[in-house]
Amino acid sequence: MLTWHILSGIYLKNCTGSYNPVIFSANSNGNGKANLALVSPQEKEKGKGNLNSNTKHKHSVCASPQNGSIAVTGRYTVKMSIAKPLKKLASCVILDLDGTLLNTDALLSDVLGGFLSKYGKQWDGREVHKTLGKTPLEAAAAIVEAYDLPCTTNEFISAINPLYSEKWCNIKAQPGANRLIKHFGGHGVPMALASNSPRVNIEGKISFHQGWKESFSVIIGGDEVASGKPSPDIYLEAAKKLNVEPFSCLVIEDSIPGVTAGKAAGMEVVAVPSIPKQSHLYTSADEVINSLLDLKPEKWGLPPFQDWVGGTLPIESWYIGGPVIKGLGRGSKVLGIPTANLSTEGYSTVLSEHPSGVYFGWAGLSTKGVFKMVMSIGWNPYFNNPEKTIEPWLLHDFAEDFYGEDLRLVIVGYIRPEANFSSIESLIAKIHEDGRIAEKALDLPIYSTYRDDPYLKSCVKDSSHL
Numbered sequence: 001m002l003t004w005h006i007l008s009g010i011y012l013k014n015c016t017g018s019y020n021p022v023i024f025s026a027n028s029n030g031n032g033k034a035n036l037a038l039v040s041p042q043e044k045e046k047g048k049g050n051l052n053s054n055t056k057h058k059h060s061v062c063a064s065p066q067n068g069s070i071a072v073t074g075r076y077t078v079k080m081s082i083a084k085p086l087k088k089l090a091s092c093v094i095l096d097l098d099g100t101l102l103n104t105d106a107l108l109s110d111v112l113g114g115f116l117s118k119y120g121k122q123w124d125g126r127e128v129h130k131t132l133g134k135t136p137l138e139a140a141a142a143i144v145e146a147y148d149l150p151c152t153t154n155e156f157i158s159a160i161n162p163l164y165s166e167k168w169c170n171i172k173a174q175p176g177a178n179r180l181i182k183h184f185g186g187h188g189v190p191m192a193l194a195s196n197s198p199r200v201n202i203e204g205k206i207s208f209h210q211g212w213k214e215s216f217s218v219i220i221g222g223d224e225v226a227s228g229k230p231s232p233d234i235y236l237e238a239a240k241k242l243n244v245e246p247f248s249c250l251v252i253e254d255s256i257p258g259v260t261a262g263k264a265a266g267m268e269v270v271a272v273p274s275i276p277k278q279s280h281l282y283t284s285a286d287e288v289i290n291s292l293l294d295l296k297p298e299k300w301g302l303p304p305f306q307d308w309v310g311g312t313l314p315i316e317s318w319y320i321g322g323p324v325i326k327g328l329g330r331g332s333k334v335l336g337i338p339t340a341n342l343s344t345e346g347y348s349t350v351l352s353e354h355p356s357g358v359y360f361g362w363a364g365l366s367t368k369g370v371f372k373m374v375m376s377i378g379w380n381p382y383f384n385n386p387e388k389t390i391e392p393w394l395l396h397d398f399a400e401d402f403y404g405e406d407l408r409l410v411i412v413g414y415i416r417p418e419a420n421f422s423s424i425e426s427l428i429a430k431i432h433e434d435g436r437i438a439e440k441a442l443d444l445p446i447y448s449t450y451r452d453d454p455y456l457k458s459c460v461k462d463s464s465h466l
């Protein structure tokens with residue numbers, strides 16, 4: 001049965017007249033997809049039909065999945081057809097492991113970098129996409145081919161496997177992974193782990209993470225089914241073992257083959273791409289998020305996280321510092337956002353461990369004191385930077401510039417993922433809103449105690465040993 005909702009609103013075009021690429025997904029009160037049709041006033045007058053019934057990539061629309069409302073800017077009429085009127089509620093979560101819960105990319109570079117150098121070859125981090133979501137055999141074959149290695153795929157696997165397992169103990173959990181596992185575990189939401197890796201490898205890797213093994217009622221490895229992802233087998237087997245229908249499973253995946261597998265299994269799939277700037281490729285996912293910190297379980301009928309306070313998410317604090325460098329000279333001072341950019345030299349590991357996004361905390365300047373700070377980490381989608389940058393904005397009016405001065409940051413909370421904007425004004429407005437959120441939150445006891453962190457203090461009192 002089709003239910004039609006006619007909504008009016010304003011539709012937003014950006015200043016060049018082209019549309020902003022925003023993936024639209026509305027699960028509103030429908031069981032899955034809602035199709036959105038935008039009808040321009042002119043076309044309506046002419047009695048013509050819809051501009052486009054599938055708005056993906058073409059039109060920018062904000063939808064509130066909770067109540068089915070749609071906020072659209074511009075003077076257009078929006079028709080929404082909901083294919084199935086009942087909201088789909090996920091009752092359990094199936095998680096991928098490598099790249100989703102564990103930051104295995106760094107390990108891959110580490111192991112392959114060392115191994116390839118023995119053959120006089122150099123690992124190119126960009127090749128990582130050739131391995132993502134693949135079965136171990138496929139990934140190995142891809143590397144042997146890409147680097148023209150003088151060994152068979154099986155020889156390569158035998159040589160590389162021990163190097164790998166030796167390092168399992170060093171694999172870090174992705175930011176938000178422990179929080180997610182504790183949250184669903186605490187609410188009694190059944191969880192399964194579904195990975196292309198052989199089961200022994202899965203168990204080996206998770207054994208270094210406290211509380212993980214007990215949290216999964218089901219674990220399925222690539223060696224336990226006929227074919228690995230992108231075949232749906234692993235996910236279907238996980239649902240079977242969980243004793244639930246595939247449609248009540250929410251899959252969380254970082255790779256495209258993994259998303260394909262989840263969709264082929266008839267599940268709802270949230271993609272968390274582990275390689276940057278790739279989200280536009282995940283078209284079959286029901287939602288693409290930037291990191292696990294951005295997961296909103298309530299969108300899928302699951303218990304919401306309750307740890308957000310005043311628009312902020314407390315995170316395990318982390319530290320970074322260095323001399324203030326000149327940014328990209330976009331006149332941020334003129335815009336009222338004088339960022340004190342940090343050199344990323346020597347911080348590539350730290351940077352790769354933290355998802356891009358807007359964070360906040362405290363900043364120590366050796367000659368000036370400790371200040372509230374809000375910052376962006378990432379590629380600034382509005383400017384599409386080639387490099388991941390750290391751009392802290394110290395929430396204080398300084399009389400003069402302080403390039404070259406040592407800046408120390410303790411980062412204590414998260415606000416939102418980086419976003420693109422239709423105009424510089426809306427970007428600036430959002431950054432100012434981030435500033436207000438951070439300013440207020442930093443007075444809360446959970447965040448304010450970090451003002452006295454020795455890392456900041458030692459920098460302020462005595463800069464000689466920096």
Ligand code: RBF
Nearest residue numbers: 332374375376380381382383391393418419434
């Ligand atoms: N750039 C973006 O393209 N998208 C963002 O969502 C974004 N958020 C930011 C949030 C804060 C708190 C700060 C300080 C910067 C942000 N930036 C963002 C980077 C901004 O575009 C850059 O610092 C400009 O140089 C500011 O004029």
Ligand code: MG
Nearest residue numbers: 096098099254
């Ligand atoms: Mg993966």
